[in-house]
Amino acid sequence: xxxxxxxxxxxxxxxxxxxxxxxxxxxxxxxxxxxxxxxxxxxxxxxxxxxxxxxxxxxxxxxxxxxxxxxxxxxxxxxxxxxxxxxxxxxxxxxxxxxxxxxxxxxxxxxxxxxxxxxxxxxxxxxxxxxxxxxxxxxxxxxxxxxxxxxxxxxxxxxxxxxxxx
Ligand SMILES: CC(C)(COP(=O)(O)OP(=O)(O)OC[C@H]1O[C@@H](n2cnc3c(N)ncnc32)[C@H](O)[C@@H]1OP(=O)(O)O)[C@@H](O)C(=O)NCCC(=O)NCCS
Numbered sequence: 063x064x065x066x067x068x069x070x071x072x073x074x075x076x077x078x079x080x081x082x083x084x085x086x087x088x089x090x091x092x093x094x095x096x097x098x099x100x101x102x103x104x105x106x107x108x109x110x111x112x113x114x115x116x117x118x119x120x121x122x123x124x125x126x127x128x129x130x131x132x133x134x135x136x137x138x139x140x141x142x143x144x145x146x147x148x149x150x151x152x153x154x155x156x157x158x159x160x161x162x163x164x165x166x167x168x169x170x171x172x173x174x175x176x177x178x179x180x181x182x183x184x185x186x187x188x189x190x191x192x193x194x195x196x197x198x199x200x201x202x203x204x205x206x207x208x209x210x211x212x213x214x215x216x217x218x219x220x221x222x223x224x225x226x227x228x
Contacts, residue, residue, distance in 0.1 A: 064117065066125065068172045071165065073125035073139065076113050080126050080135050084110045087137070087157055096194045097155050116142055122181065124153060127160075127169055136160035139169040141177065146215050152177075152188040152225060154197070166200050171228055174204070178227045186227075189220040204228065 066073040076084075084106045087093055091100035101109065116123035124140035137156035143149070152173060154166055177186045188206065190197040206223035213219050 066172050066176055067130070068168045070130055071136075071169055072128045072130055073169060073172065074128060075117055076110055076124065076126040076135075076138065078110070081107060081110055083135050083137070083157065087155060090158070093158050094155070096191055096197065113138065113140075122177075125169075125173070127156075127165065136165060139166070139173055141173070148212065148214070149187050149189070149222060150183075152186060154200070161196065167203060170200065170204055170225075174225050175227055186225040187222055188225060189214075189222045191218065191220065201225070 064075050085103045087097075088099045088101035088106035088109065089103070094100060098109070113124040120143065122141050124138045124142060126135045127137050127139055128135050137154065137160055139154045140152070141150055142153050143151070152170065154170070156166060174186050177183045187209070188197075188201060190201070201223050205226045205228060207226075208221050209224045210222040211219065212222060
């Protein structure tokens with residue numbers, strides 16, 4: 063299943079027409095600082111290609127979040143597990159204008175439900191940099207519980223959270 067619908071959004075595979083939003087997100091160093099930014103446009107394009115490629119390789123990945131009322135995507139949400147990383151994670155990137163609107167909660171709940179109920183995963187997890195307060199706040203609101211503290215391949219130690227189906 064590669065697309066999902068929530069009250070306000072269609073979660074679908076990223077497409078090349080989404081690139082202007084990827085570019086804008088990654089050229090904004092403040093908006094993208096916990097997501098590897100700032101990045102040049104060629105690097106941002108590779109992120110989009112990587113998100114799409116993840117679906118091809120693993121049969122799950124990051125959805126583009128398209129408002130049902132129309133218009134450009136507001137960001138992305140989904141699951142990634144790069145080779146060599148210890149765990150799969152729920153991940154998000156939202157354009158600044160879409161933050162604080164409940165979008166992250168709405169799409170996260172749909173993604174988590176899909177992971178447990180459709181994919182049959184035994185556990186949905188996420189992790190973030192210690193100083194990423196918005197991501198920590200989102201995980202708290204989703205009912206996340208710390209389950210581990212561990213070193214990641216990029217040399218950063220992070221807390222890992224389990225996420226319940228709500
Ligand atoms: C992480 C992200 C998806 C969260 O989305 P969001 O719309 O900002 O989330 P919310 O507004 O629901 O905020 C979640 C909670 O975090 C807290 N919070 C939000 N912004 C905060 C800030 N700047 N400082 C401290 N706490 C903050 C609040 O408690 C908030 O809950 P409340 O609105 O009920 O008070 C979004 O900020 C984002 O895209 N960030 C850039 C990419 C990123 O960091 N991805 C995660 C990588 S692990």
